[in-house]
Structure formats: C-alpha cells, structure tokens
Amino acid sequence: MHISIRQLRVLLAVADHGSFSGAAHAIGLSQSAVSQGVRAVEESIGTQLIERSTRHVRLTPAGERLISPLRDALDRLELVLVQAQSAGAASQKVIQMASTPHLSGRLLSQCLADAARRYPELQVQLREQPQPAAIESVRRGTVEFGLAVGDDRITDLIQTRLLRDQFMLICRTDHPFARRKVIGLAQLRLERLILLATALGGRSALNSLLRGHGVAVEKAQEVTLAATAMEMVAEGLGVALLPASRLPMPEQLSLIAKELDPSPVRDIVLIRRKGIPMSDPAQKLHDLILKRVSGADDLDWERPLTLLIPFPEGGPVDRYGRVFGEILSRHLRQRVVVKNAVGMGGAQGVHELTRSEADGYTIGIAGNGATVFTEGGQTQGFVDVFKDLTFLSGLVRVPSVLLAGKHLPVSNLKELLAQARLHPRGLRIAAAGHGSSRVLAELLQELAHISLQVEHYDGLSPAVRDIARGKVDLVFGEPTGVLPLIQSQRGTAMLVAGSERCSLLPDVPCSGELGLEGLDTDGGYGLIAPASLPAQALAHLSGAVTDVLRSTEIAEQFERLGVKPDMRSGPFYAEFIRSEQKKWRTFNLSRKG
Structure with a gap:
C-alpha cells in the first residue's frame, strides 16, 4: 500500500470542505490534483471513500469510519515530525518561513537584512507561495511561521498583526474621480474594477464590503501583480483598488491615489501554529520582524x-x-x-x-x-x-461603592440617611485621595440633604482600615478595595454610584435606582x-x-x-x-x- 501523507491530507480537506474546489482553495492545489489525490487513496485501500455527483460531494460509510481515526493519527505523526524538524533546524539554526510573494519583497527585505546583521549565525529559507499554500505550510509544520494577509476564517492558527493596510482607489489623473478628495464605495457601481487576485489574500472582506454597497465584484478584472493593475489603469481599462503598501506608483504612468469611504482595510499578519512552540532561532526572527515593522526597531529591547x-x-x-x-x-x-x-x-x-x-x-x-x-x-x-x-x-x-462600617446599625440607604439626620454633628465619611471619593462625599450631602464630616485620607487602604476600627463611618471606594470588609461582615455596601450595578455586588442597588440620580463620577x-x-x-x-x-x-x-x-x-x-x-x-x- 503506497499512500503519502499529502494524499491523506487532501482526503481530509475534501471531507472538511465538502467539495473539491473548496479543498483545492484551502490547500493551494488545483482541483484536478485534489481529485487525483483522493482517487489514489481509494485505489490503495481498495474501497470508495467519497461519493461524487454534480450536486454534492460526501463521505461514504467507509469514509466516515476512516476520517476520525485518520485525523488523530496524522496529528500525532505531524507532531512527531515537527518536533524532529524543529530540533534539526535549531541545531543548524536554519529557519523555514513562508510568505505570499506580494508581501515578502517590501516587508521582509529590511527585516531579513537586519536579522543577518544582528544574528549572523541564523540562516533563513524563505518560501514564496500563494496565500492558501503559505497558510497550509504553516498548518502542516513544513515552515515555522509565515507572513500572510489576515483572515478571520483561519481559527486554527495564531495571527499577530504587523500592520493595517488600507485600500486606495487608483485612477488616471484625467478621470473624474481625480477631482474628488474621497470616493464613496457606492460610486464604483458603474466602474470597471481591477483587483488583486483572490489567492493573494484579503479579498473576502473587500468583496463583502463592495457587495454591501452594490458593487458587482464578480465582473472585476483580477491580476496577480500591483504593477499590472497600474499599467491597466494607465491604459484606461478601469480603476484599481490596491493596498496602500503597494504604493507609490511610477511617476510616468500619470496616476493618482484617492481615499475610499468607507475605507476597506486588510491586516498583514504573522501566522504560527497553536500549542507548538517555535525553535529559539525562529522565535528570534519572529520577534525581530514584529519590532522592525512596528517602527520600534531602534529601541533597546533588553531594557525593561x-x-x-x-x-x-x-x-x-x-x-x-x-x-x-x-x-x-x-x-x-x-x-x-x-x-x-x-x-x-x-x-x-x-x-x-x-x-x-x-x-x-x-x-x-x-x-x-x-x-x-x-x-x-x-x-x-x-x-x-x-x-x-x-x-x-x-x-x-471603576465604579464606586458606598461602604458603611458594621458599627452603624444600618442595612440599607434609607436607614443610613435616617442615622445621618439623627446624628448631631453628622456621620464621618472618609475621602480617599483627592478624586471621586471626595467629590462623591460632597454630592451625597447635597443630593440626600444630610451633613457629613469629611476626613481626608491618602488612599483607600488606610480609610478602609479605619472603617473596620470604627474610627470613620463611611467611604466611597472601589469594589476590590471594600469587598474584603463586606465578605468578612465588617462593612455593608449601601449603593453603587451611577446608573449600573457592579458585577461583584449584583444585589447592591445603584444610586439611580434609589432616587439619587447625579450621584456619579466617571471614575x-x-x-x-x-x-x-x-x-x-x-x-x-x-x-x-x-x-x-x-x-x-x-x-x-x-x-x-x-x-x-x-x-x-x-x-x-x-x-x-x-x-x-x-x-x-x-x-x-x-x-x-
């Protein structure tokens, strides 16, 4: 029986996507290659695994019995191979990295040159691949990490954003759009659009946004190079939507870039596997790229x-x-x-x-x-x-909680206000610091028509200690600061200042519920x-x-x-x-x- 791991992965992709075309797009192969891979597995096993018709592609009973144990077995095998590969790469300091071609030239050249200067012992092998193939290389562990266009559908990989790439409209300087500052997406409905090919990444979000404004993306001309798109625009074949990272444009083409409203964007990300650590050399390069692209490459990263x-x-x-x-x-x-x-x-x-x-x-x-x-x-x-x-x-x-010491014979705000009015000099309230605690004490006096003796503290902790000792009666404090007294039954929460209750004290009413609207600060x-x-x-x-x-x-x-x-x-x-x-x-x- 001669079956390759690649052919088994093709079979799993067909089972996951329910179609040959979907599997082909996901793993970066042609549809015919996917079909040949499935057929090779079936011939080696001697039984049909996939039912094919013009309407659907689904697993046969034999295929269903095979898929789950096959997936587990391949995952275990892949982990063993990845660990062996990582160990070998680490010993040789060779880093395998994938990237889509239209990203690698501009974003990675300076990063790789910087890596060569800082870590001369490292060797980097860069694989330029279409977006689906680059993602699959990372997923299968044939590379340690990759550079790609972000995609929310890739949930099995870690995506770390390097930069946000805004799409711009490219038109000739004699086009009517050239006289406008911003172009609305709905204004593109009657234009001939030139877009980068789907395989380059970032198209799903762009397509969705364009369709939402009535633009038929199915009629757009697709190209694989931004330079080709610019040449076509210069020849009057339409207008192009290109990422800002592909600018500036050649001066001899007499083109102009315009902002779009709303502005389509795509994320340029580093992708790596979940749960499998990279080798130390790969981690060095990964981190260097993050810092270099973020503009922070001149900072001393060893300094805390x-x-x-x-x-x-x-x-x-x-x-x-x-x-x-x-x-x-x-x-x-x-x-x-x-x-x-x-x-x-x-x-x-x-x-x-x-x-x-x-x-x-x-x-x-x-x-x-x-x-x-x-x-x-x-x-x-x-x-x-x-x-x-x-x-x-x-x-x-931060919400503020009004805390009363347990030495006060009160269990709710009504009883507290009655005590305050009976007290000849007013209850003592701690003002923790110079912020909202002090202001809330003043607001409570004004809104509840009571008198309080305000005593100032340098922070909440000493105020809470004195509440527990009975030296002061009240304080407005943050939930985590007053919660220990409430839990030990040495203090009682009267209210939460504002219009919302606190998640840590769901049974304590907010001041808005108690008729004290305005007892609030944006703490x-x-x-x-x-x-x-x-x-x-x-x-x-x-x-x-x-x-x-x-x-x-x-x-x-x-x-x-x-x-x-x-x-x-x-x-x-x-x-x-x-x-x-x-x-x-x-x-x-x-x-x-």
Missing part, C-alpha cells in the same frame, strides 16, 4: 519598561496596574517593572513620571484626583497635566507618559496598549476585579479630562456661590 503606580502596593489600583503590566509584558516580549510611588493622593507618582526621560521606557497610571479634581489643570501646583504629560490611553473604568484611571514623547515611541506604546486593552484576557481579569477596560485612545482621553475639569470646576463654583 517601568510602570509607575501612584498608589500603595496591594491596593485596587496596584492590582489593575499589575494585571495590565503582566499582559503588556507578554505582548511586547519585554520585561515590565512595576514601581509604586505613593503620596499626595496619587499626585506624587504623576510628578515623578514628569521627571523621567521621555524615551518610551517609563509610563504611569493617573487617576481623576491627579488629572481632574485640581485647580486649572494643576496637580498640587507643580504639574500641568496638559503641558507635562502625554496621554496614552484610558486604562480602566477610573488612564495611562500617561512624559511630555514630548518621540512619535515612534508614542505610536509603538499606543498600539501595544490598544491591543492589550482589547484582549479577552484583560477583560476577563478586570471583570474579576469588578471593573472594565477603558479603551479611549490618548487624544480622546485627554479631551475627556478637559471636559471633566470644566464640569467639576462649574460644580465647585456653584457650591461656593
């Missing part, structure tokens, strides 16, 4: 990134920061060192950050107390948050860096932060802490700080009036 947390170790903000820092470290493949700089309600850490070098190796966390609830944008009079800081992003949105923390951060470092850090905050991992870990990721980008977060400063400045003036 410092994350300044302006609150005590073990407190709520410290927990948010350490969760974020751990995931960021894995994302960057760079060590992240956490440093706690405690004092003045978070302002001391912000001040220390402004004195660090603006080189992309020091970032920090800032709360509303240091960025919003200050006079004229000043933090304790020695930091101007808009002149001395770079806002990278939001980090976390949370953002990520900051020193002012005058170089554009390269800013782009690198902002991109990494965005990827981490959008990850499922951080969403799940933050949910366990009762908070949510804040994915507002740096400019949007800075604008939020401005609007919050204005809002609370008006509030303070109205109270003084």
